[in-house]
Amino acid sequence: MAMTSSAGAAGPPTGDGAIVHRDLVFDLSAGEEATFRRADLVVEGVDHAQISYEVRVFLNNRAADDTTARSPDNGYAGRFVVFGHGNCFGAAGHCDSTIAEPSAQSVEPGGGLPHPLAPQTRMLTITEPLRRALASPAGRLESLTFVPIAKAPRRDRRGLAAGLFKCGRISLRTYR
Amino acid sequence: MAIRTSIRGAEQDSARIGLIRRAIARMKAVGDERGYDWFAALHGVSLPIWCEHGSALFLPWHRAYLYYFELAMQTRLGPRFSRVRPADPELAEVGLPWWDWTSPASHSQGLPDAYAAETVDGQPNPLARTTIGSCPGGDAFFVGVWSAALVDAVRTQLEGSISPSGPPETVRDPDPPDELPRAETIDTVVMRQNTYGSFNMSLEQVHGDVHVWVGGSMSQVPVAAYDPIFWTHHAMIDRLWYLWQISDVGRDPPASLLNTVLAPFPMTVADTLDIERLGYDYAVDAIA
Numbered sequence: 001m002a003m004t005s006s007a008g009a010a011g012p013p014t015g016d017g018a019i020v021h022r023d024l025v026f027d028l029s030a031g032e033e034a035t036f037r038r039a040d041l042v043v044e045g046v047d048h049a050q051i052s053y054e055v056r057v058f059l060n061n062r063a064a065d066d067t068t069a070r071s072p073d074n075g076y077a078g079r080f081v082v083f084g085h086g087n088c089f090g091a092a093g094h095c096d097s098t099i100a101e102p103s104a105q106s107v108e109p110g111g112g113l114p115h116p117l118a119p120q121t122r123m124l125t126i127t128e129p130l131r132r133a134l135a136s137p138a139g140r141l142e143s144l145t146f147v148p149i150a151k152a153p154r155r156d157r158r159g160l161a162a163g164l165f166k167c168g169r170i171s172l173r174t175y176r
Numbered sequence: 177m178a179i180r181t182s183i184r185g186a187e188q189d190s191a192r193i194g195l196i197r198r199a200i201a202r203m204k205a206v207g208d209e210r211g212y213d214w215f216a217a218l219h220g221v222s223l224p225i226w227c228e229h230g231s232a233l234f235l236p237w238h239r240a241y242l243y244y245f246e247l248a249m250q251t252r253l254g255p256r257f258s259r260v261r262p263a264d265p266e267l268a269e270v271g272l273p274w275w276d277w278t279s280p281a282s283h284s285q286g287l288p289d290a291y292a293a294e295t296v297d298g299q300p301n302p303l304a305r306t307t308i309g310s311c312p313g314g315d316a317f318f319v320g321v322w323s324a325a326l327v328d329a330v331r332t333q334l335e336g337s338i339s340p341s342g343p344p345e346t347v348r349d350p351d352p353p354d355e356l357p358r359a360e361t362i363d364t365v366v367m368r369q370n371t372y373g374s375f376n377m378s379l380e381q382v383h384g385d386v387h388v389w390v391g392g393s394m395s396q397v398p399v400a401a402y403d404p405i406f407w408t409h410h411a412m413i414d415r416l417w418y419l420w421q422i423s424d425v426g427r428d429p430p431a432s433l434l435n436t437v438l439a440p441f442p443m444t445v446a447d448t449l450d451i452e453r454l455g456y457d458y459a460v461d462a463i464a
């Protein structure tokens with residue numbers, strides 16, 4: 001139940017509902033990798049309609065899962081938490097963000113508030129983990145693995161969960 | 177002027193923590209829009225869920241939310257967010273405490289004692305848990321704010337977020353203390369953000385960490401604000417925003433955001449930017 005993204009040609013998301021693969025293009029040419037002072041992973045289109053969950057991010061470790069130690073040796077880059085909307089408590093259609101007017105994703109005079117379930121953006125600073133990945137034998141960032149862990153109210157109900165983590169574009173933002 | 181001090185400091189001062197407990201218990205007994213449950217419902221169920229998450233309004237909305245909640249603690253809140261003379265002068269300047277979950281004490285013991293103790297002087301601790309939709313000893317016009325159907329829906333859709341049977345109560349199931357966010361993360365990542373947007377997003381992520389760390393009610397948006405620790409957690413978030421605001425890298429939100437109304441509160445983003453105008457300040461107490 002991990003989502004893996006790798007450097008290479010961009011393509012549509014694929015997967016079986018639990019493990020999702022997506023190709024990415026991270027252009028770290030032109031010596032940028034040697035000079036950045038900070039690197040952020042920016043994940044757009046993050047779904048937050050269901051229960052809360054966290055996403056653990058691993059670099060160059062396609063085998064990572066919920067049992068993988070969160071250590072530099074395993075390419076662990078950090079995690080982010082999505083504070084979940086908790087499913088829908090309204091009538092039919094109440095939480096269907098797909099029918100919101102496109103303009104309703106921002107505050108406009110007379111336009112009401114943004115739809116509360118509009119997808120969110122998450123940012124994870126991965127400066128040192130990225131440096132380690134670039135200094136590894138691979139010499140580049142080949143893959144990202146996202147391991148979503150359901151943060152159910154009770155700890156004994158937590159663990160890998162299919163279908164919680166859905167996202168759109170993923171980008172790497174570096175600062176010189 | 178309300179002075180918001182750390183919960184660890186307040187715990188050393190029996191009079192101050194006593195006032196905080198009394199203010200929360202008093203709000204709990206108010207069955208209208210000045211009461212505890214009404215405020216908690218603004219963040220979640222019953223509908224509508226007003227809170228702003230994952231948006232640039234996260235910090236201003238929650239500052240407005242705490243502002244009016246604190247006025248209610250101080251017995252200075254009237255109907256429809258109006259301000260009135262304090263009904264209880266002793267509570268008129270009580271301030272929300274902030275929980276520094278990055279502190280060594282938090283990383284060794286977890287929840288602050290003031291919020292973890294089940295009883296105080298033989299009585300139930302109002303900071304430990306709350307019974308949702310109950311106004312003990314009060315004029316409970318809002319007792320029905322959670323219908324039986326809603327209680328069932330929460331128990332089904334968010335199993336473990338409230339007590340499994342009987343009157344719905346808030347619950348917690350915290351992770352190990354050392355899993356709380358670290359001071360290093362705040363200092364080296366969050367507080368170094370140099371745009372409002374990146375700071376708002378970065379701090380919101382840490383805020384979410386603490387919600388799910390507490391577990392139980394706090395871990396899910398629809399019921400989080402019923403747990404009394406919600407308010408001291410958010411006071412810490414608001415304090416960090418204030419500290420960033422007065423730091424070298426602090427910036428105002430973009431101009432395009434300043435006139436946005438923070439519904440349902442009669443306040444815009446611009447109105448939230450100066451905490452002195454809002455009548456409170458943050459302080460650290462060193463108790464000898």
